Amino acid sequence: MTIAADIDSPATDTDPTAHPVYREFARFADEVLAPRAVEVDRTEVPRSHIDGLRELGYHRLFVPEQYGGLKVPPRVVNAVNNLLFGVDPSTATIVTQHGAPVLPAVTAGTDEALALLPGLATGELIGGAGMGHVRGWPKRRGTVATRVAGGYRIDGTIGWHSGWGLTDIIWLGAVDEQREDFVFGIGYLGDPAISGRVLPLTAVFGSRTAELTLDGYFLPDALVSEVVAVEEYRRRDGTRVQELQRAKHLNPDVADTELAAIAPAGPYGLARAALDDALRISGDDAHLIALSAELESVVVTPLPDPRWRAALNELAVRATTAAVVAAGGAALLDSDIAQVRARAAQFLQVRGLAPSVRAAHYAAYTR
Template sequence: MTTTPHPLVTRARQLADDLLAPHAETVDQSEVPTGHIAAIKRSGLLGIGAPEAYGGSAAPASVARETAEILSGACCSTWFVQTQHHTPVATLVKGAPPARERLLGPMARGELLSGVAYAHLRAYPRTPVRVVRERGGWRFDGTVPWYTGWGLNDVMLLAGVTDTGEALFAFTEAREQPGLRASPPMRLAALTAARTVSLELDGLWLPEEAVALRAPYERWAAEDRPKTVTASPAVFGVTEAALGLLDDDTAGPLRTRLAEVRHRAYTLADEAAPHEHLDERLALRLRSYEVMRAATTAALVSGGGRSMALNSKAQRLAREAMFLLLQGQTAESRRAHLSALARIPD
């Protein structure tokens, strides 16, 4: 008995097969083109988790995970640009009505693509971005070390910490403006194509109605922690792509390990409360890294000298895997990962 794929899964596969994968090596050496983003916007994938009342699909989490695996395995740079959008959508769903009513519909329908500028909050008690009350709104000062999708996003969700210890999230246009200046695009070992910059904030003023969320930092951090200990579907997607470059004898055992880790990680995601089994979730995240590292290394070895060419798919996947090892990293996950690596037998 077969199950008909969800329409968004079908669209993701079509995008991956017809557009993303055929151009992935070219994109890797240049930048994510606006045509890729236009196709993502038309696909309905940007509203995958948004309420139907706002033009979204309200699809199950399993569908969101599957589409993420498909897109990341086809072109990790394009996946990374569009995946930023889903946190702002989720923030709006639970956030302040003025921002929600103005932005959630256009974002759910794919009319607007949003980036995020909030990972620096995880450095607390350091406050790279400070927010203070000013003229009935909020003033932002500091540095956003990483902002992905510059020149592709329409809006951004910007966060900082107030002098009363609140995490404050507000939307603004993703462009240079008074008080906001972007660095030149960064040259990175992987995903340079995703157009990542740093942002200098010097008195950026946003009105009260731009605010989507205010919460005590400790409460926000507790809600954020599961994200940083949970295995990423993108890790599974890149692993699957690497396994596709191997013969059956080599891929078989790795595919079995992948299936085991993925099954347990997704079972926890579906059946346990977000704050349950955090230690096990982190252990599974680390195991997913091990399988990804083995699969991408095997793809490099299988390709031999050809893997040294910059247009090698195996090399691209290995560099994307390196990026995914660091994405969403916190002090906790870094310590756990280093400890696990230290225990690997000779």
């Protein structure tokens, strides 16, 4: 079954989980993802999970309608991604990054870049990201971009890319050290100039997060999405500019204020699932009810970037830890989902860690 037949069904403003698209993914999560989530965390996300989401039309949620995408209310898409994080953090870590090359392809605007979009919509091509490492330059050199005829030669290391072995194309970043520019574009992971090594993570290990080595990879001008001065990029880093631009491409009729009020996916999904489990175990414990209310309050009350992200990530840690407490010693067994979620909440603390985000985390933890 696919979700195509349900795209015109309205979502309520107050409960996106009532939308038929959400309900279809909830069924899949309950029947397919949840039973194997602990196993997947220890091993790897199977291709069958990606194929199942593809059959439902999940990958179409990231692509503009004119290129084969599905026009679904942003709150519903966000709710689906949070659902996946709560049920199976490793799978969610991979698939929620599928849209990373979409806006760069639209921004590049070339025939070669735009030709990728229908494949991304169908899931024939699986997208991912590998650009956050450029933040460390010049203290840490990751990937270096050297201008050559018709594009750039990329050499060096991308420290983190989730989905190695499943993903086909990547939104990548490198540094043109001569011009002090960041160069962003779309790369093909099947190219022999790119190799990968899965990292021994203690959280979301199943996400196949790998260190990539690029040895003379050629990035053609047709797939370059942006060349931006380092200082200019750093001024906007840690904000949700890119995320909101992507949402606007998908839903141009949606007000900017509505998009800005949608919390980043991941921490809420982990926290909500953990607290639901804790409440089932402990009953109507007043402290858990208060923590649950705090979570809902923070989600619907946008804070300035990057404080909102830090506040949500902190709540994910507190909520998943509370679920461990509720389950007691059993939560530490490698067969229990509570310890999977608690470690995944730690993973969120280093995701997208711009200097301003790091500072917001420190501030949150030293109140």
